[in-house]
Amino acid sequence: MSNTLPFLILLIVALSILRVVSLCAPYNPQFNLSLQNRTSISMSDFLDTNVLTVNLSYNLISNLSSDTFSRVILVKSLDLSYNSMTQLQGDLLSPFIQLVCLQIPYNRLEQLPEEFLKNKVALEELDLSHNNLNSIPVKFFHSNLWRLRVVNLSWNNLVVFHPWPLLLRISVDFDLSHNKISTTGNNLGETKFTNSYGSDITVNLQFNNFTQWNDSFYQDLFGVDENVAEKFIFLIPDLRNNNWTCDCNFYKRTSLMHKSFYLYAKTDNLKIKCYNPPHLRDKRVFYDVALNEFVCNLTSDQNCLIQDNPNMNLVYVDCRNRGLTSMPRSLPLPDGRKLSLNFHGNSIRSLDNVEYADKIESLNLSNNALQFIDGNALRRMNNVIKELDLRKNSLKYVPKEINVLPFEKTYVEDNHLSCDCNMTWMADWVNLAPGYRDKSVQCTDVNGNRHVIKEVTEHLLNCTNDTLIAVSVSLGVLLVIIIILVITAKRCPYETKVILYKIFRIHPRDKYIVDNTDHDMDNDAYISYDATDIHVQQWTREVLVRKLEGKKPFHKLFVPERNLGVGPEADLRAEAMEKSRRIIILLSAHYSRSSWCDFECNLAESMSENTGRVLYILYDNKAVQLSGREPWRSRMNERRVLSLDDKLFWSKLRYELPLKSTVKVENV
Numbered sequence: 001m002s003n004t005l006p007f008l009i010l011l012i013v014a015l016s017i018l019r020v021v022s023l024c025a026p027y028n029p030q031f032n033l034s035l036q037n038r039t040s041i042s043m044s045d046f047l048d049t050n051v052l053t054v055n056l057s058y059n060l061i062s063n064l065s066s067d068t069f070s071r072v073i074l075v076k077s078l079d080l081s082y083n084s085m086t087q088l089q090g091d092l093l094s095p096f097i098q099l100v101c102l103q104i105p106y107n108r109l110e111q112l113p114e115e116f117l118k119n120k121v122a123l124e125e126l127d128l129s130h131n132n133l134n135s136i137p138v139k140f141f142h143s144n145l146w147r148l149r150v151v152n153l154s155w156n157n158l159v160v161f162h163p164w165p166l167l168l169r170i171s172v173d174f175d176l177s178h179n180k181i182s183t184t185g186n187n188l189g190e191t192k193f194t195n196s197y198g199s200d201i202t203v204n205l206q207f208n209n210f211t212q213w214n215d216s217f218y219q220d221l222f223g224v225d226e227n228v229a230e231k232f233i234f235l236i237p238d239l240r241n242n243n244w245t246c247d248c249n250f251y252k253r254t255s256l257m258h259k260s261f262y263l264y265a266k267t268d269n270l271k272i273k274c275y276n277p278p279h280l281r282d283k284r285v286f287y288d289v290a291l292n293e294f295v296c297n298l299t300s301d302q303n304c305l306i307q308d309n310p311n312m313n314l315v316y317v318d319c320r321n322r323g324l325t326s327m328p329r330s331l332p333l334p335d336g337r338k339l340s341l342n343f344h345g346n347s348i349r350s351l352d353n354v355e356y357a358d359k360i361e362s363l364n365l366s367n368n369a370l371q372f373i374d375g376n377a378l379r380r381m382n383n384v385i386k387e388l389d390l391r392k393n394s395l396k397y398v399p400k401e402i403n404v405l406p407f408e409k410t411y412v413e414d415n416h417l418s419c420d421c422n423m424t425w426m427a428d429w430v431n432l433a434p435g436y437r438d439k440s441v442q443c444t445d446v447n448g449n450r451h452v453i454k455e456v457t458e459h460l461l462n463c464t465n466d467t468l469i470a471v472s473v474s475l476g477v478l479l480v481i482i483i484i485l486v487i488t489a490k491r492c493p494y495e496t497k498v499i500l501y502k503i504f505r506i507h508p509r510d511k512y513i514v515d516n517t518d519h520d521m522d523n524d525a526y527i528s529y530d531a532t533d534i535h536v537q538q539w540t541r542e543v544l545v546r547k548l549e550g551k552k553p554f555h556k557l558f559v560p561e562r563n564l565g566v567g568p569e570a571d572l573r574a575e576a577m578e579k580s581r582r583i584i585i586l587l588s589a590h591y592s593r594s595s596w597c598d599f600e601c602n603l604a605e606s607m608s609e610n611t612g613r614v615l616y617i618l619y620d621n622k623a624v625q626l627s628g629r630e631p632w633r634s635r636m637n638e639r640r641v642l643s644l645d646d647k648l649f650w651s652k653l654r655y656e657l658p659l660k661s662t663v664k665v666e667n668v
């Protein structure tokens with residue numbers, strides 16, 4: 001493609017030289033009805049049917065019926081200029097088979113018929129200038145108009161430019177100047193116009209209503225990605241003499257142009273000029289304006305100047321001297337932009353952890369009333385911030401997080417910094433800065449003496465005092481004891497606790513919520529077991545109940561078979577469980593065979609405050625096996641599980657039972 005380019009340029013130059021100036025030179029014989037003050041024309045006015053030129057200019061015609069020209073089919077040139085035409089009949093031109101020139105300028109047309117130029121394959125010049133056209137029908141221009149050379153649509157009211165010239169696929173002069181066009185579109189059903197690449201097309205869009213550049217223009221005009229659009233530089237419409245606003249919308253196009261070799265192409269079309277903002281007026285967009293100058297004012301509520309600068313990838317916020325008492329909560333921020341904030345000369349009291357903190361590249365808070373800095377804000381600024389000005393505020397302390405910024409990029413002078421034991425880190429921070437940075441920043445100690453921060457040490461401030469040492473020594477000893485205890489207890493922590501309880505009655509138990517609640521509980525434990533198994537039943541009655549209820553410390557158990565009252569059994573069981581501080585599930589081989597067991601087991605799982613409340617006793621070997629399988633495995637997960645074979649079984653069981661038995665309450 002790049003090889004053919006020079007050739008194409010030559011071709012274009014050649015074509016423009018060859019272009020014939022007037023295509024509407026009268027063809028004889030003529031029919032001249034010019035300047036006759038006529039208001040209408042009819043078929044019968046044409047006496048000679050062989051005329052090639054019909055001149056109806058300078059009359060008062062406002063309408064022509066469809067059959068007006070049905071007898072003069074050889075006409076090559078039709079001149080209707082300077083009339084009062086307000087509309088055109090769709091088939092007015094259908095008799096003409098070799099129309100070359102059509103002139104209807106200086107009329108009052110507002111619309112055009114959809115297929116007015118159907119079959120006009122010989123048409124070379126079309127002049128519709130000085131009308132009131134506000135749109136062009138989609139099918140008005142079509143690819144059969146392959147000889148069309150000049151299209152004059154200037155001085156109309158068009159508002160959108162669609163790529164009509166590219167549809168023609170030939171060399172054409174398209175004059176759209178002096179309309180009201182402000183944007184482009186593409187309603188032609190064509191998205192790729194690659195055929196137009198070799199064409200010699202000029203499009204005059206001067207003196208229109210364009211103001212804001214939109215990168216989608218390129219897509220609309222050429223149906224190509226804007227990055228390859230430079231290749232079409234010779235097709236670029238002439239967009240000069242529009243009141244262009246040189247703002248951020250121009251940034252992308254201009255920066256692409258600056259990188260493009262075509263920037264130096266010999267075409268005037270690239271010399272479009274800025275109209276706004278005033279300081280850029282008459283500067284050429286692609287040549288005279290620095291990329292940094294393409295900025296947009298974003299809206300703001302504080303009357304601050306908020307300016308988007310795509311070249312710096314920054315949004316500048318200038319809120320100097322605006323009487324602010326706090327930083328704005330949020331700021332408009334285009335995707336990916338960083339912030340440069342100047343809040344100099346306000347009454348802001350704190351540097352808050354604002355929404356946009358992690359986007360701030362520089363922050364100027366000098367001359368405010370700062371007393372507090374949120375360390376989290378500084379932490380969030382960490383990656384991005386490059387400069388922080390906190391001069392002339394009322395700061396006594398700065399949080400240590402300020403370390404994220406080197407001292408040379410941070411200004412804390414002219415504050416009321418305190419020389420305190422918790423700020424001695426600042427000396428290192430200051431000292432790390434390179435030599436050029438003034439390091440004379442000072443602080444004031446409790447006695448009112450001023451010190452240069454970079455020389456402040458803990459010793460200077462008497463921070464290392466005796467109580468501190470005493471405390472650290474005793475802490476150290478305690479730590480050693482704890483470590484020894486921990487190591488001992490770590491081997492068998494649970495057993496250690498159980499033994500502690502057994503011997504010293506010290507109960508270092510984990511606090512179970514159920515024991516803290518004020519519910520009046522009737523029982524210490526509810527025993528859920530398989531009553532159909534005679535061995536289990538016997539063990540429960542003769543061993544478990546006797547041991548726990550008959551020996552100190554006494555506990556009160558609820559054994560359903562013994563304690564259940566009269567009434568609906570399920571409710572009674574559930575109620576009894578609710579009123580028990582512990583649910584002991586005695587798992588035996590056929591536990592789940594009994595429907596009550598399942599009921600109780602499920603209820604126990606769903607009870608509130610059941611951490612530590614539910615515990616399992618594995619009755620026999622079968623139960624041990626069951627405990628390794630589902631559903632028991634999940635149920636026992638994180639529950640205390642005891643086995644009858646356990647050493648210290650009874651101590652462990654008693655350890656797990658509530659400390660304050662319900663029995664005592666009853667005995668009183």
Ligand SMILES: *[C@@H]1O[C@H](CO)[C@@H](O)[C@H](O)[C@H]1NC(C)=O
Pocket residue numbers: 024025026034035053055056057058077078079
């Ligand atoms: C029609 O007549 C006017 C003057 O009467 C003239 O200026 C114009 O060129 C003529 N048009 C054609 C197509 O000859």
Ligand SMILES: *[C@@H]1O[C@H](CO)[C@@H](O)[C@H](O)[C@H]1NC(C)=O
Pocket residue numbers: 026032033034035
């Ligand atoms: C057409 O007729 C008008 C009026 O008679 C005359 O002024 C004009 O010159 C004529 N145009 C041509 C091209 O003959």
Ligand SMILES: *[C@@H]1O[C@H](CO)[C@@H](O)[C@H](O)[C@H]1NC(C)=O
Pocket residue numbers: 035036037
């Ligand atoms: C057309 O009307 C104007 C103004 O009324 C008049 O001066 C002129 O003579 C008229 N022309 C013809 C051909 O009648």
Ligand SMILES: *[C@@H]1O[C@H](CO)[C@@H](O)[C@H](O)[C@H]1NC(C)=O
Pocket residue numbers: 063064065066086087
């Ligand atoms: C123009 O003429 C056509 C047919 O002769 C007619 O239907 C139409 O209403 C006319 N328009 C005006 C505005 O007079």
Ligand SMILES: *[C@@H]1O[C@H](CO)[C@@H](O)[C@H](O)[C@H]1NC(C)=O
Pocket residue numbers: 105129130150152153154155173174175
């Ligand atoms: C289009 O018409 C206007 C006046 O009607 C004229 O000034 C302009 O030169 C014409 N454009 C072309 C390309 O002929």
Ligand SMILES: *[C@@H]1O[C@H](CO)[C@@H](O)[C@H](O)[C@H]1NC(C)=O
Pocket residue numbers: 207208209241242243275
């Ligand atoms: C540009 O603005 C000036 C002043 O507002 C106005 O006179 C002129 O018509 C405008 N030009 C265009 C092409 O809109």
Ligand SMILES: *[C@@H]1O[C@H](CO)[C@@H](O)[C@H](O)[C@H]1NC(C)=O
Pocket residue numbers: 159180182209211
């Ligand atoms: C042309 O642009 C001006 C300023 O942008 C606007 O006020 C006016 O409405 C526009 N005119 C049209 C027809 O779009």
Ligand SMILES: *[C@@H]1O[C@H](CO)[C@@H](O)[C@H](O)[C@H]1NC(C)=O
Pocket residue numbers: 212214215216249
């Ligand atoms: C650019 O044009 C597109 C499509 O017409 C539109 O969606 C978008 O809002 C325009 N952008 C600007 C900044 O006007």
Ligand SMILES: *[C@@H]1O[C@H](CO)[C@@H](O)[C@H](O)[C@H]1NC(C)=O
Pocket residue numbers: 247277278295296297305
């Ligand atoms: C943005 O606003 C400032 C101050 O209000 C103004 O001076 C400047 O011209 C505006 N810039 C643009 C591009 O509108």
Ligand SMILES: *[C@@H]1O[C@H](CO)[C@@H](O)[C@H](O)[C@H]1NC(C)=O
Pocket residue numbers: 320342344364365366387388389411
């Ligand atoms: C902060 O803003 C003030 C006022 O505009 C200016 O004098 C000062 O230099 C700024 N600070 C920095 C670090 O640029």
Ligand SMILES: *[C@@H]1O[C@H](CO)[C@@H](O)[C@H](O)[C@H]1NC(C)=O
Pocket residue numbers: 397398399400420422
């Ligand atoms: C430093 O200590 C003082 C009291 O001595 C306290 O008010 C201040 O908040 C502390 N500063 C930091 C950053 O912890």
